[in-house]
Amino acid sequence: MPTGIAAKDSKVDVLVIGAGPAGLMSAFALARAGVNVRVVDKRPKKVAAGQADGIQPRTTESYGLSDRLLKEGTQLHVAAFYNPSRNGGIELTDRIPDVNATDTNFPFEVTLHQGAIEAIFLDDMRDMGVEVSRPVVPASIEVTETLVDDFDAYPVRVALERKHFESENEEYTEIVHAKYVLGADGAHSWVRKSMGIAMEGEQTDYVWGVVDLVPDTDLPDVRNKCAIHSNNGSCMIIPREDDKIRLYIQLEGKDVVDASGRVDKSKAGPEMILNVARKTLYPFTIKTPESYDWWTIYIIGQRVAERYTVHNRIFIAGDACHTHSPKAGQGMNASMQDSYNLAWKLVHVLKGTAHRSLLQTASKLNFHLGELYEFERRQYAQDLIDFDKKFAKLFSGKPYSELNLDGVSHAEFLKAFQTFGGFTSGLGVQYADSIIINSKHQHLAQHIRIGRRLPPRPLLRAADCRPIDLHDLLVSDTRFKLLVFTGDTHDPSQMGRVQRFAQELRAPGSFFAKFSSLEAMHTVFDIISISSEKKETIMYNALPRNLWSHWSKVLVDDIDMRGITGSGKVYSSLGIDSAGAVIVLRPDGYVAAIAPLDDVPHLSSYFATFLRAC
Incomplete structure (x- = not known):
């Protein structure tokens, strides 16, 4: 020392x-x-x-970050596409939603x-x-x-x-x-x-410069995400907070790469990157700013440990x-x-x-x-x-034109942009079966996928009929969520099934019985009951006490009092029938297992594989 x-x-x-x-x-x-x-x-x-x-929808809807992200960041709702025009330069080709997903409360990117x-x-x-x-x-x-x-x-x-x-x-x-x-x-x-x-993989030949600045430009889509292909190279524009934008500019490798194949930042600078951008954006112009917020250059590497x-x-x-x-x-x-x-x-x-x-x-x-x-x-x-290999190749490739018939067409690029939308939004992640993903009873909820995140759904709180989104209760607090779809609890026979389910959870042979008290159980599990009974008749406290961890966690799948929230369709939209079911969510919001109300042993064996009672 x-x-x-x-x-x-x-x-x-x-x-x-x-x-x-x-x-x-x-x-x-x-x-x-x-x-x-x-x-x-x-x-x-x-x-x-x-x-x-860039923050994608899956990240925004997770971890409790959305309030500050939405307050401080910039929302991207539109992606604009520019391609070579017949008169030289570029022209607007298309505008589409930036996020190709509807099953989220945040169908947009946030930049910060x-x-x-x-x-x-x-x-x-x-x-x-x-x-x-x-x-x-x-x-x-x-x-x-x-x-x-x-x-x-x-x-x-x-x-x-x-x-x-x-x-x-x-x-x-x-x-x-x-x-x-x-x-x-x-x-x-x-x-x-x-x-x-x-690290396994390879380094590409694609070299890009990045610069953050407040723009003075006549490009009409500068406040939208832009994917620009020109005969002079490619560019992406990302709107940012505080009136800034980020320019990603394709560079010629020979201009910024040294003899060893490494990026040499002494050969570049924000002015050089902006000058290349001007050629790509022509006939639109962008003036030199008073200052640059940040810049860098990089070679795309695609590797996995x-x-x-x-x-x-x-x-x-x-x-x-x-x-x-x-x-x-x-x-x-x-x-x-x-x-x-x-x-x-x-x-x-x-x-x-x-x-x-x-x-x-x-x-x-x-x-x-x-x-x-x-x-x-x-x-x-x-x-x-x-995905990145395909996307980077399309983005960095020469655009299709009469002089370059083998180039990347707008239709080809747009198809890739939309095809991979579920991936880039983070909403399409699918985890395979393991000790914490069990797809045995997939048929009980036909419109969701075990191994994927549960989508948001509008519901009512039973106690006060307040409209609420299911995602608002799925806080990333490291607890497993048990969503008990009870069916129509106004029907005495269905309520009987629900009561038997609650009794089996407490029964000595059940895994859940190893948690000696509701308090101990609720450190690991958060239980939410969702009934298809009508709001006019439901009594939230009529449901067995061990099927809800708080009065606010008994929900009703019914339309709200004014009929404006779109609620009342959760059972049908998830593919759950009147017999009900239990959906297990992992702490990160992914559907881990599903069980019928009369199969507590399946839930017990699932959790006993990797959890133990305190």
Whole structure:
């Protein structure tokens, strides 16, 4: 240890290395669940400008971020397409919805620079007493392999070096003993490299420049997302907060790449990028701004890490395990979904509500915790890369014209844009069967897919007939949601079925009976009952008490008093018949299992595979 550097020693349940969106998402979720988490970052301060900026519908509707995102960000509702005109230059070809999805409360993108998005997490974490340690650089990491299967051990040892920053004169090395470590430290991840995890894939020949500025232009669609193909190159325009826009400009590699094939930023600058943009945008003009907010150049790389975990104790997430072009708006979104996918699983393991089967299961699929995380998120990353290869090729390719008959036509590009809409919106993610996805009773809800997120639906609260959206109750709080579709509880025979279901949940042979009280049960489960009885007759407190965790969580599938919200169609829209059903939602909002009301053993066996009672 260098002379004059103080030594410190500490323990933590989860050490997060990297305070970008992926790291902060995981730290936020863990801290909110009461987990002892520490976050370190090599940067002295959070990002001030630039970097990632696009939030897709799936991210907006998750995690409780929507209020500030919608207040501070810019909404993108329209995508405009420009292509070569017969008179030279470009012309408007088409305008379509930016997000090709209707089954969401947020059918649009939201743009906000990465620093502002980080601030949302940082402010909430500060309220929970969690701050990012800066500037802190990891120096070494090692795992005591003999302890990795010890549930209570701290087998990961990380040496951290605190660097001098502003008024703080002390430098020190700290030894952190952690139960788990998450490397969310970007595309050049120190954690990934230290663990010897290789990136699989390739680098393309596509070179792009990015510049953020307040535009002075006569392009009429500058406040819409624009995909522009010209004979002089391609361009994408993304509207931003505070009147700014982001320009993605295709560059000639020979102008900005050195002899080794790496980008040389000394050969470029925001003025050079803007000058290339002018050629692409012709006959429209854009003036030189007084200042540039941010700029960069990059070569598109499309790679996925060969694995996401080491010993099921060290994990990587976000750009540390997948890289691709930014124009599909998936980088930050995929990163945050990676880390939340892992976070809720870690919460249950650390709090003792996860059965040992999540760490080393005896199920036929034989997943470990880390392997389960990797199984779901690595497949998604590979699908993302496959999509990005097609999309980047179309976007960077020469446009079709009379002089270039082999070029990319508008019809071809538009078809790809719309075909992949479910993917780019984040709404089409499909998780395959595993110990936490069981598709046995798919037929009970024919219009939703087990393994996909549950769409929003308008309902009424039974107690006061207040219109409410189902998604408003599906908070990402690491609890499993049991949606009990009770059927028409005004029918005595159906109410009898519901009462028997409630009794079986409490019966000694039921998995749920292992939770000794409603309070203990509600730390793991949130139960919401949805009746098809009419609002005029339903008595919310007539339903068995263990089928609702709060008076506000008995809902009615009926039209509202004024008939203006579109409610009254949930059973039919989800394909649930009058016999009812139970839909199990994972903490991240994905449909995990479905069961009939008379098959509590199926629910018990599903949860007993990976959870255990406190």
